[in-house]
Amino acid sequence: MKILIANLGSTSFKYRLFDMDDSNAAQLASGGYERVTDYTNCIEDMLETLVGEGHLQSGEEIDAVGFKTVLGKDLSGCVTADARVLEALEGFKEVAPAHNPAYATGIRCFAEKLPTVPRVALFETAFYQWMTPAAYNYAIPQAWRDLGIRRYGFHGASHKFVAERSAEMLGNEVVAERVRQLYVDGPGEYEGAPLRVLSCHLGGSSSVTGIQNGVAIGASMGFSPQGGLPQNNRVGDLDSMAIPYVCKMLGISVEEAERQLNKESGLLGLSGVSNDARDICEAIEAGNENAQLAIDVLIDSIRHWAGSFFFKMGGAEAIVFTAGIGENDADLRASVCAGLEDLGVQIDPLANAKAIRGAEGIISSPDSKIKVLVIPANEELVIAREVFRKVKAS
Ligand code: AMP
Numbered sequence: 544m545k546i547l548i549a550n551l552g553s554t555s556f557k558y559r560l561f562d563m564d565d566s567n568a569a570q571l572a573s574g575g576y577e578r579v580t581d582y583t584n585c586i587e588d589m590l591e592t593l594v595g596e597g598h599l600q601s602g603e604e605i606d607a608v609g610f611k612t613v614l615g616k617d618l619s620g621c622v623t624a625d626a627r628v629l630e631a632l633e634g635f636k637e638v639a640p641a642h643n644p645a646y647a648t649g650i651r652c653f654a655e656k657l658p659t660v661p662r663v664a665l666f667e668t669a670f671y672q673w674m675t676p677a678a679y680n681y682a683i684p685q686a687w688r689d690l691g692i693r694r695y696g697f698h699g700a701s702h703k704f705v706a707e708r709s710a711e712m713l714g715n716e717v718v719a720e721r722v723r724q725l726y727v728d729g730p731g732e733y734e735g736a737p738l739r740v741l742s743c744h745l746g747g748s749s750s751v752t753g754i755q756n757g758v759a760i761g762a763s764m765g766f767s768p769q770g771g772l773p774q775n776n777r778v779g780d781l782d783s784m785a786i787p788y789v790c791k792m793l794g795i796s797v798e799e800a801e802r803q804l805n806k807e808s809g810l811l812g813l814s815g816v817s818n819d820a821r822d823i824c825e826a827i828e829a830g831n832e833n834a835q836l837a838i839d840v841l842i843d844s845i846r847h848w849a850g851s852f853f854f855k856m857g858g859a860e861a862i863v864f865t866a867g868i869g870e871n872d873a874d875l876r877a878s879v880c881a882g883l884e885d886l887g888v889q890i891d892p893l894a895n896a897k898a899i900r901g902a903e904g905i906i907s908s909p910d911s912k913i914k915v916l917v918i919p920a921n922e923e924l925v926i927a928r929e930v931f932r933k934v935k936a937s
Pocket of ligand 1: 745775818821
C-alpha cells in the first residue's frame with residue numbers, strides 16, 4: 544500500500560512516500576518546498592517528481608494521504624480527513640494559528656487534486672486521549688471548560704514512537720505491541736512488567752511526557768503547543784497574570800502580547816541571540832551569559848516536568864531523548880541527568896558522546912537502574928503506520 548505523508552507548515556510543504564505492508568514500511572521518496580504560497584502547485588510538482596522518478600504511475604496510485612493535524616475542537620484520534628476534521632481545525636484556528644489553517648488548506652487542496660485518494664488525519668493530541676480528568680483539567684470556571692479549554696498535549700506522534708521503540712530496545716514486547724495497537728484497540732488492561740518512560744522531545748519545539756506501560760499519563764504542553772517547556776521562540780509556561788500586567792505597564796494590546804509570546808520569547812527571548820540551540824551553544828562558548836541562561840532555563844524546565852512524571856508514575860524504567868536537541872546535544876543530556884545517581888540514573892559519558900547525528904543508543908552505564916536512551920524521532924513513520932491500519936480496516 545502506498546501511503547503519502549504530508550507535513551504542512553504555514554509556508555512549507557514536506558512529504559514522504561512509504562510502501563507499507565503488515566510488517567514493513569519502506570520509504571520510497573521524500574522531498575519538500577519552502578516559502579510556499581500555494582499548496583496546489585506543490586502537490587502538482589510533487590506528483591510530477593514521484594511519477595518522473597518511477598515511484599508512481601500516477602497520483603491515483605497513492606492508497607492514502609496522511610496528515611499530522613495538530614489540534615481539533617471536539618475531535619482527536621486517527622480519523623478520515625473529511626468535513627468534520629475541517630470544522631474541528633477551523634474551531635481552534637486561533638489556538639494553533641501556525642498549524643490549523645495550513646492543514647485545513649492542505650487537506651482541501653488534496654481533496655481537489657486527488658479526489659479518489661482517501662485522506663486520513665492523525666491528531667497530535669491522539670496519544671493523550673487516556674489522560675485522567677485530574678491530569679487534563681485546569682482549575683477554571685465551568686464556562687471556560689465548556690469552551691474546550693483544558694490540557695491536550697502535543698507531539699503525540701513523536702512520543703508514541705518513543706513509547707514503542709523504547710519498549711523494543713528494552714525488550715518489553717508486551718508494551719511495544721500494546722503501543723502498536725493503541726489507536727485500534729485502546730489500552731485495555733495491562734498485566735505485564737512495568738515500563739515507565741520519561742519521554743523528552745527537545746527540538747524547535749519541546750515537550751516532556753510521562754508514558755506508563757505505553758500510555759501517556761500527562762503532558763507538559765497544555766491547551767496549545769504554547770505551554771510547558773520554553774520553545775525556540777515561544778514562551779512555554781507563564782503565569783496568566785503576567786499578560787494583563789504587561790499590557791497595562793507597556794501599553795500594548797493583548798494581540799501584541801500574544802505575538803511577542805509566540806515569536807520573541809522562548810530560547811530567542813531569553814538569549815537575545817537566536818532561536819537555534821546551536822547558535823546559543825556557540826554564544827555560550829564565547830561567554831554570553833544570556834545564552835547560558837536560556838539553556839539553563841530549558842534544562843531546569845525539562846527536569847521540572849520529568850520530575851513531575853517520575854513522581855506521578857512512582858518511578859521510571861527509562862528516560863528518552865529525541866528530536867534535534869535531544870538527539871544531538873550530549874552536554875544538555877548530561878546536565879538533565881546530573882545528580883540523579885540516588886534515583887538510579889548513571890550516564891556513560893562515552894556512550895553519551897557517541898549518540899549524535901541520528902544514532903540510536905543506550906547512553907546510561909550498564910549498572911544504571913534507570914536506562915537512558917537516545918531515539919531519533921520518526922513521526923512520519925508513526926503516521927504512515929496508523930494511516931495504513933485505518934485504511935486497511937475500512
Ligand atoms: P527539530 O525540531 O527536531 O527539527 O529540532 C531542531 C532544533 O534542533 C534546532 O533548532 C536546533 O536548535 C537543534 N539542534 C540541531 N542540531 C543540534 C546540535 N548539534 N546541538 C544542539 N542543538 C541542535
